[in-house]
Amino acid sequence: MFTKPAVRVLSDERQLATHGVWFMRAGLPFVALQLARPNCVDVVQEYADILWPEGNDFFCNTVKKYAGQMEELIQMIHRMILESLGLENHYDSHTKSLVNSMRFLKYYKDSSDNGSSIALSSHQDSTFISIVCQHNVEGLEVQTLDGDEWIHATPVANSFTVLAGEAFMAWTNGRIRAPIHQVKLTEPIEKRYAVVFSTTPSFANDMINAPEELVDAQNPLLFKPFKYYDYVNVKEDYGSLKAYCGA
Numbered sequence: 001m002f003t004k005p006a007v008r009v010l011s012d013e014r015q016l017a018t019h020g021v022w023f024m025r026a027g028l029p030f031v032a033l034q035l036a037r038p039n040c041v042d043v044v045q046e047y048a049d050i051l052w053p054e055g056n057d058f059f060c061n062t063v064k065k066y067a068g069q070m071e072e073l074i075q076m077i078h079r080m081i082l083e084s085l086g087l088e089n090h091y092d093s094h095t096k097s098l099v100n101s102m103r104f105l106k107y108y109k110d111s112s113d114n115g116s117s118i119a120l121s122s123h124q125d126s127t128f129i130s131i132v133c134q135h136n137v138e139g140l141e142v143q144t145l146d147g148d149e150w151i152h153a154t155p156v157a158n159s160f161t162v163l164a165g166e167a168f169m170a171w172t173n174g175r176i177r178a179p180i181h182q183v184k185l186t187e188p189i190e191k192r193y194a195v196v197f198s199t200t201p202s203f204a205n206d207m208i209n210a211p212e213e214l215v216d217a218q219n220p221l222l223f224k225p226f227k228y229y230d231y232v233n234v235k236e237d238y239g240s241l242k243a244y245c246g247a
């Protein structure tokens with residue numbers, strides 16, 4: 001799917017930050033394709049038809065199965081987080097305000113590289129939650145809070161890596177941190193695939209505003225309310241959510 005000329009069609013025709021070609025930057029050895037609303041059969045079919053005009057039932061069926069199970073898992077994670085913060089009463093409205101997206105990534109060895117390269121540079125996800133499936137090839141590294149060390153998120157069979165993103169950090173007024181992470185391909189790894197399943201705010205209502213229960217004199221508001229997709233579109237210019245809307 002990463003070599004199809006139709007990838008260009010996706011990137012030209014889809015303007016949404018969550019659908020189409022994601023973050024393809026000259027010099028970085030990876031390709032990533034985004035699929036917004038992977039739980040919607042028609043959307044997946046339309047997406048597959050662009051990439052494979054001859055049809056690809058295997059892709060559609062696999063996405064349907066994967067997205068169904070991931071949606072269940074990610075909602076459970078949201079529920080656990082809200083319960084741990086005493087915000088059960090927000091659960092229904094919170095889950096209604098979410099949409100899912102899925103990202104397919106391929107990393108490859110950069111021929112000009114000296115043997116240990118950054119394939120995806122350090123960043124925080126913008127999302128609420130991202131569930132990363134690393135397909136048993138290591139590479140994901142997560143920075144410690146003090147910024148001193150990188151922890152290898154070694155892939156473990158039958159398990160996933162869960163990362164919180166900036167949307168959850170802002171919505172929980174900093175109770176949940178969005179870890180800085182990166183992907184490094186170390187010799188002898190030549191290529192690596194990953195799938196990331198995420199929750200983001202719905203397109204219709206993407207205002208991120210921390211519930212008042214989480215804001216008080218000891219915990220002053222960290223981020224002014226902001227519109228998620230406005231932020232995502234200019235994120236690279238600001239570098240961090242704090243720079244964009246830090247209170």
Ligand SMILES: O=C(O)CCC(=O)C(=O)O
Nearest residue numbers: 125132134140183194196
């Ligand atoms: O490939 C991975 O393990 C992580 C990918 C990632 O951080 C991202 O897509 O935001």
Ligand SMILES: [Fe+2]
Nearest residue numbers: 123124125181
């Ligand atoms: Fe990420």
